[in-house]
Amino acid sequence: MKKGSKAAEPDTNGIPSDAPRKDARRSDARRKYDPEQTKRNILDVATQEFSAMGLTGARVDAIAERTNTTKRMLYYYFGSKEGLYQAVLEKVYGDIRELEQDLHVSELDPVEGMRALVEFTFDYHDRQRDFVRLVTIENINGAKYVEQVKSFKGRNVTVIHTIEDLLARGIAAGKFRSDVDPIDLHLLISSLCFHRVGNRHTFGTAFGRDPSHPRLRARHRAMIVDAVLRFVRKED
Amino acid sequence: MKKGSKAAEPDTNGIPSDAPRKDARRSDARRKYDPEQTKRNILDVATQEFSAMGLTGARVDAIAERTNTTKRMLYYYFGSKEGLYQAVLEKVYGDIRELEQDLHVSELDPVEGMRALVEFTFDYHDRQRDFVRLVTIENINGAKYVEQVKSFKGRNVTVIHTIEDLLARGIAAGKFRSDVDPIDLHLLISSLCFHRVGNRHTFGTAFGRDPSHPRLRARHRAMIVDAVLRFVRKED
Amino acid sequence: MKKGSKAAEPDTNGIPSDAPRKDARRSDARRKYDPEQTKRNILDVATQEFSAMGLTGARVDAIAERTNTTKRMLYYYFGSKEGLYQAVLEKVYGDIRELEQDLHVSELDPVEGMRALVEFTFDYHDRQRDFVRLVTIENINGAKYVEQVKSFKGRNVTVIHTIEDLLARGIAAGKFRSDVDPIDLHLLISSLCFHRVGNRHTFGTAFGRDPSHPRLRARHRAMIVDAVLRFVRKED
Amino acid sequence: MKKGSKAAEPDTNGIPSDAPRKDARRSDARRKYDPEQTKRNILDVATQEFSAMGLTGARVDAIAERTNTTKRMLYYYFGSKEGLYQAVLEKVYGDIRELEQDLHVSELDPVEGMRALVEFTFDYHDRQRDFVRLVTIENINGAKYVEQVKSFKGRNVTVIHTIEDLLARGIAAGKFRSDVDPIDLHLLISSLCFHRVGNRHTFGTAFGRDPSHPRLRARHRAMIVDAVLRFVRKED
DNA sequence: GATGAATGAGTTTTCATTCAT
DNA sequence: GATGAATGAAAACTCATTCAT
Numbered sequence: 012m013k014k015g016s017k018a019a020e021p022d023t024n025g026i027p028s029d030a031p032r033k034d035a036r037r038s039d040a041r042r043k044y045d046p047e048q049t050k051r052n053i054l055d056v057a058t059q060e061f062s063a064m065g066l067t068g069a070r071v072d073a074i075a076e077r078t079n080t081t082k083r084m085l086y087y088y089f090g091s092k093e094g095l096y097q098a099v100l101e102k103v104y105g106d107i108r109e110l111e112q113d114l115h116v117s118e119l120d121p122v123e124g125m126r127a128l129v130e131f132t133f134d135y136h137d138r139q140r141d142f143v144r145l146v147t148i149e150n151i152n153g154a155k156y157v158e159q160v161k162s163f164k165g166r167n168v169t170v171i172h173t174i175e176d177l178l179a180r181g182i183a184a185g186k187f188r189s190d191v192d193p194i195d196l197h198l199l200i201s202s203l204c205f206h207r208v209g210n211r212h213t214f215g216t217a218f219g220r221d222p223s224h225p226r227l228r229a230r231h232r233a234m235i236v237d238a239v240l241r242f243v244r245k246e247d
Numbered sequence: 248m249k250k251g252s253k254a255a256e257p258d259t260n261g262i263p264s265d266a267p268r269k270d271a272r273r274s275d276a277r278r279k280y281d282p283e284q285t286k287r288n289i290l291d292v293a294t295q296e297f298s299a300m301g302l303t304g305a306r307v308d309a310i311a312e313r314t315n316t317t318k319r320m321l322y323y324y325f326g327s328k329e330g331l332y333q334a335v336l337e338k339v340y341g342d343i344r345e346l347e348q349d350l351h352v353s354e355l356d357p358v359e360g361m362r363a364l365v366e367f368t369f370d371y372h373d374r375q376r377d378f379v380r381l382v383t384i385e386n387i388n389g390a391k392y393v394e395q396v397k398s399f400k401g402r403n404v405t406v407i408h409t410i411e412d413l414l415a416r417g418i419a420a421g422k423f424r425s426d427v428d429p430i431d432l433h434l435l436i437s438s439l440c441f442h443r444v445g446n447r448h449t450f451g452t453a454f455g456r457d458p459s460h461p462r463l464r465a466r467h468r469a470m471i472v473d474a475v476l477r478f479v480r481k482e483d
Numbered sequence: 484m485k486k487g488s489k490a491a492e493p494d495t496n497g498i499p500s501d502a503p504r505k506d507a508r509r510s511d512a513r514r515k516y517d518p519e520q521t522k523r524n525i526l527d528v529a530t531q532e533f534s535a536m537g538l539t540g541a542r543v544d545a546i547a548e549r550t551n552t553t554k555r556m557l558y559y560y561f562g563s564k565e566g567l568y569q570a571v572l573e574k575v576y577g578d579i580r581e582l583e584q585d586l587h588v589s590e591l592d593p594v595e596g597m598r599a600l601v602e603f604t605f606d607y608h609d610r611q612r613d614f615v616r617l618v619t620i621e622n623i624n625g626a627k628y629v630e631q632v633k634s635f636k637g638r639n640v641t642v643i644h645t646i647e648d649l650l651a652r653g654i655a656a657g658k659f660r661s662d663v664d665p666i667d668l669h670l671l672i673s674s675l676c677f678h679r680v681g682n683r684h685t686f687g688t689a690f691g692r693d694p695s696h697p698r699l700r701a702r703h704r705a706m707i708v709d710a711v712l713r714f715v716r717k718e719d
Numbered sequence: 720m721k722k723g724s725k726a727a728e729p730d731t732n733g734i735p736s737d738a739p740r741k742d743a744r745r746s747d748a749r750r751k752y753d754p755e756q757t758k759r760n761i762l763d764v765a766t767q768e769f770s771a772m773g774l775t776g777a778r779v780d781a782i783a784e785r786t787n788t789t790k791r792m793l794y795y796y797f798g799s800k801e802g803l804y805q806a807v808l809e810k811v812y813g814d815i816r817e818l819e820q821d822l823h824v825s826e827l828d829p830v831e832g833m834r835a836l837v838e839f840t841f842d843y844h845d846r847q848r849d850f851v852r853l854v855t856i857e858n859i860n861g862a863k864y865v866e867q868v869k870s871f872k873g874r875n876v877t878v879i880h881t882i883e884d885l886l887a888r889g890i891a892a893g894k895f896r897s898d899v900d901p902i903d904l905h906l907l908i909s910s911l912c913f914h915r916v917g918n919r920h921t922f923g924t925a926f927g928r929d930p931s932h933p934r935l936r937a938r939h940r941a942m943i944v945d946a947v948l949r950f951v952r953k954e955d
Numbered sequence: 956g957a958t959g960a961a962t963g964a965g966t967t968t969t970c971a972t973t974c975a976t
Numbered sequence: 977g978a979t980g981a982a983t984g985a986a987a988a989c990t991c992a993t994t995c996a997t
Contacts (some may be wrong), residue, residue: 042976044981065387068303071967083983086968146449147383151301169452180376194454195470207434210441212390213382217403218430236430242475244414282956317958319994328992359997518977537859540775543971553979555973564971618921619855623773626920639925660754666926667942674914679906684862685854689875690902703824706903751980752960752996791962794989 050088052079058099062144066096066152097156099148103142104162110135111166116173121181125243128173129200129236136204137228143208170197183241188245199242203235286324288315294335298380302332302388330444333392336385339378340398346371352409357417361479364409365436365472372440373464379444406433424481435478439471484519522560524551531573534616538568538624569628572621575614576634582607588645593653597715600645601672601708609700642669646707653715660717671714675707738811758796766807766910770852772803774860778853783881805864808857811850812870818843819874824881833951836881837908844912845936851916878905889951896953907950 056077060069071092075082089095114131116124135142149157157163176195181187207214210225220227292313296305307328311318350367352360364432372379385393390411410429417423443450443458451457458467528549532541543564547554561567586603588596608615621629629635646665653659679686679694687693694703764785768777779800783790797803822839824832844851857865865871882901889895915922915930923929930939 046981049981056976065301065303067301070965072965074328082967082984083969084981087982100309101314116431144387145333146446150446150448151380151383151387152302152448157449158452164453171454194456195466198443198450198458198467199439199474201446202438203435205446206438206442209445210382210386210437212386212388213393214434216390216394216401218407220430220433230431231434232430238435238474238478241374241480242474244477285956306990308990318992319958320956322993323956508926521977537773537775539773540859542969543739544969554971555979556977559968559977616859618918619859621918622918623776623852623855623859624920625923629921630924636925645746664938665930667938670915670922670930670939671911671942671946675907676926677918678914681917682854682858682909684858684860685865688862688864688866689872690879692902694906702900702903703906706907710907710946710950713952715948716949756959757960778986780986789962790989792960793963800988 016165035221046088049080049084053085053088053095054098054238057085057095058103058141058145061096061099062141065148066093066156069096071095097159100145100156100160101162102141102164103145104157104160107135107139107142108162108166108169108183111169114173117176121177121186122240124177125181125240126236128177129204129239130177130232132204133232133235136208137223137232140208143205146205147209178243182245186245187243191243196239196243200235200239203238207231254466262298282324285316285320289321289324289331290334290338292323293331294339294377294381296386297332297335298377301384302392305332311344331393336381336392336396337398338374340379340393340396340402343371343375343402350409353412357413357420358422358476359418359478360413362472363477364413365440365475366468368436368440369468369471372444373459376444379441381442381473383445414479418481422481423479427479432475436471436475439474443467501519504531518560519555521552525557525560525567525571526574527556529567530575530613530617533568533571533620534613537620538565538628541568565628569631572617572628572632573634575611576629576632576638579607579614579638580612587646589648593649593656593658594712596649597653597712598708600649601676601703601711604672604676605704605707608680609695609704612680615677617675650715654717658717659715663715667709668715670678672707675710679703754796756790761793761796761803762806762810765803766811766849766853769804769807769856770849772799773856774864777804779803794862795938800877803866805867808853808865808868809870811847812868812874815843815850816848816870816877822881825884829885829892829894830948832885833864833889833948834944836885837912837947838940840908840912841863841940841943844916845931845940850914851913854913855917875953880913884950890953894953895951899951904951908943908947911946915939 028235053074057069057074060074060077064070064073068094071082071085074095075085078085087097104126109153111131114127116128119127149155171193174197177193178187178193179197207222215221222228222231255467275448289310293305293310296310296313300306300309305328307321308317310331311321314321321331325334350363353365382393385391407429410433414423414427414429414432418425456463458464522607525546529541529546532546532549536542541564543554543557546567547557550557557567561570581609586599588600592670593600614698618629621627646669649666650659650663683694692699694700758886761782763780765777768782772778772781774821777800779790779793780804783793786793793803797806817840822835824836827835854865857863879901882905886895886899886901886904890897919930930936
């Protein structure tokens with residue numbers, strides 16, 4: 012194993028990472044002392060590094076190097092490598108939540124709502140690779156850190172409520188079967204949307220197909236929507 | 248000494264790991280020096296450690312400690328930490344292959360064959376957590392090491408052939424729709440079987456449900472078979 | 484953040500430390516900026532921290548945190564950690580001096596005067612743990628800093644004069660032996676009064692007795708007075 | 720505070736430290752791999768550094784530098800800085816114990832026995848400055864580490880038994896008073912022997928007298944024996 | 956083949972101190 | 977006078993790997 016810390020090389024192929032936008036500076040003059048910006052900057056770089064390298068694989072030095080500040084500030088604000096990792100997790104989960112606010116499924120008819128939910132889930136995972144990778148990493152860590160993330164449980168409850176609502180309305184409209192457990196359905200949707208992103212490297216190696224290629228992506232999207240709708244549809 | 252190298256603790260809840268069986272000693276005379284046994288022993292322990300901790304998280308010392316031999320031997324046989332990791336990957340993929348030999352889907356009618364394939368895939372992932380974890384880890388590594396595993400590509404080709412055969416026969420029998428891509432279908436099946444195992448920690452934390460609980464497992468198995476069959480079925 | 488800077492925990496069992504009294508604000512109008520008060524506040528906190536942790540063990544951050552002001556002020560007023568330590572030493576020695584003024588041994592008959600001196604010395608050490616600890620710390624530092632404390636030498640000269648006076652009068656009165664060196668006697672008295680305070684932790688651990696317990700304190704006090712008087716007494 | 724790690728400078732004036740004897744090599748050829756010697760070497764150097772600088776003041780690098788090995792070995796054998804400190808404590812207490820074996824007070828008449836005990840205690844403290852310093856340091860640490868030293872409590876019990884025996888025999892012989900508590904007497908003796916060593920720096924600074932000067936040492940030794948005997952002697 | 960001791964090069968973390976506002 | 981943010985230098989500790997026996 013080469014030691015040179017080239018940092019965060021693996022992955023990141025395709026869509027550019029969603030983390031550090033240098034232009035995110037406060038619109039007012041670039042001030043020298045801007046703790047919020049400093050923190051955000053560190054957090055953005057750390058998101059990249061942790062999602063690319065894992066908790067143990069990430070290097071504090073590598074993060075610091077790509078930051079506008081020094082390693083010291085990283086400890087000043089986040090206390091430790093683990094603390095920083097945790098903060099990254101928190102940020103990432105917070106980000107999703109904001110996005111989900113925009114999804115008003117309850118205003119759509121159940122079938123269209125279900126389609127919208129699946130498409131949203133698909134798109135989100137497809138775009139937020141860092142999120143997918145961090146979840147993967149957390150599963151290797153035994154979900155040790157995510158447990159302490161406040162926004163984590165809340166977010167999941169929301170999704171389940173959405174699904175319950177869709178299912179109930181679908182059943183009432185005679186469109187959906189009545190024996191589907193909402194959490195199981197969530198798992199099913201997640202599986203389909205998550206796996207092709209999280210495992211795209213082994214998939215690509217195995218079949219010579221990159222699941223993130225636009226054509227494939229479109230086909231997968233349609234397939235997954237189709238599969239979910241067939242699964243919930245009431246058969247006559 | 249703060250950290251105490253307990254190593255490889257995370258995960259492993261539920262089904263006991265499939266790796267190191269101390270009793271696996273060759274029944275014939277236990278010779279003092281048995282290179283094969285030594286290698287196998289190292290490999291078993293390493294499988295556990297790598298699958299529990301990841302490539303970067305695994306500790307050579309931790310592996311050596313739980314081995315019947317010493318660290319030196321590990322280097323003697325496998326050259327480096329990476330070499331050992333690679334060997335683990337190779338072993339794990341070899342193991343699957345053997346199992347798949349037993350699955351004779353071509354002798355079943357297409358619907359039953361599809362069901363059998365899905366059930367096999369489900370059961371395999373459900374049991375072989377180490378495999379699932381190692382694949383996950385490989386995806387974090389950008390599939391860098393699995394690419395060099397000989398049995399890897401071959402195995403996947405086989406699965407696709409099986410699916411192609413099932414689809415063709417199903418279409419011919421008027422049971423399956425004709426617009427399903429075999430690799431996409433494989434991805435779909437894999438997603439459903441893999442995700443609930445690979446992400447069971449975050450899932451468990453999010454919903455307070457352990458997907459490996461027998462009751463849930465049975466339900467998931469039925470659900471996945473159902474979802475796949477509904478997906479491929481020809482509608483009239 | 485692992486270590487959490489709780490600072491200055493060890494010791495302080497029993498009698499509450501004599502340092503920082505938050506209520507010590509000047510009774511006259513609490514002005515926003517009161518340099519004297521700020522300095523005193525820093526000094527009090529620093530006395531605690533240094534006496535609890537030693538010079539190297541003390542943390543500037545820990546001191547600043549428990550202060551009403553910020554770290555910057557600490558440097559503003561005292562220049563450096565060492566400067567602050569020195570200032571603490573100075574303050575502590577000054578405090579003693581004030582107290583010793585009240586002891587008018589020369590007005591008592593030699594035996595009673597000696598008793599009074601020993602009792603005073605005992606009581607002082609017994610109460611001023613911070614003083615005892617700081618002296619101990621200075622001895623670990625090779626007395627490097629105390630050398631620069633002005634009140635230090637002066638104070639000792641005074642004590643020796645007092646002892647010389649007592650011895651002379653005692654000898655004249657036929658009560659004391661004539662072969663006692665005043666500095667040696669001072670050392671003897673100090674040893675007895677100092678040790679039980681400075682080493683009370685190891686003593687407590689060794690014998691399960693806390694020398695600062697009231698009953699034990701009283702007995703020690705009597706014992707030490709007794710020992711000293713027997714030592715100086717002229718035998719017939 | 721200068722940062723350059725010149726290490727272990729303070730103190731050590733006078734008698735050369737009792738720690739690392741390079742000649743302590745196993746008499747048989749100087750072997751390259753000699754764990755016992757390596758450990759002892761580290762321990763000896765560490766004893767010096769810790770006793771000179773305290774736990775927080777000591778520098779792992781400084782210890783390693785003066786060792787025949789590298790810093791890594793220090794962690795290999797002792798796990799951490801604290802672990803090494805603890806080992807030093809253990810060694811130092813063990814050393815005393817061995818010495819005390821040679822003191823057969825019970826064979827002497829009570830007065831002579833008491834004199835021998837005091838003289839032994841005096842000599843021990845006078846010579847083993849590292850011991851005295853380490854005890855002092857432990858008192859600053861709140862005796863946190865010495866508590867875990869096995870030989871610590873045992874040693875103290877032994878001393879008390881010796882004193883009890885002497886007192887009992889002295890009382891029986893009509894030589895000693897009967898109201899002396901053995902632990903108190905031990906404290907008294909310790910105080911007198913310990914203080915002049917432990918606090919010799921401040922003492923030297925205060926009075927311009929170095930208590931370790933041979934002439935002064937002899938006088939102190941006589942004085943302390945005298946003081947103790949006068950204290951225990953039965954008055955007619 | 957097998958082993959415990961040894962190690963160089965990192966890696967995380969801490970500390971006293973200073974800067975810009 | 978006062979403050980929170982910032983920092984370089986050093987300190988503790990860890991890791992994969994190799995050596996002597």
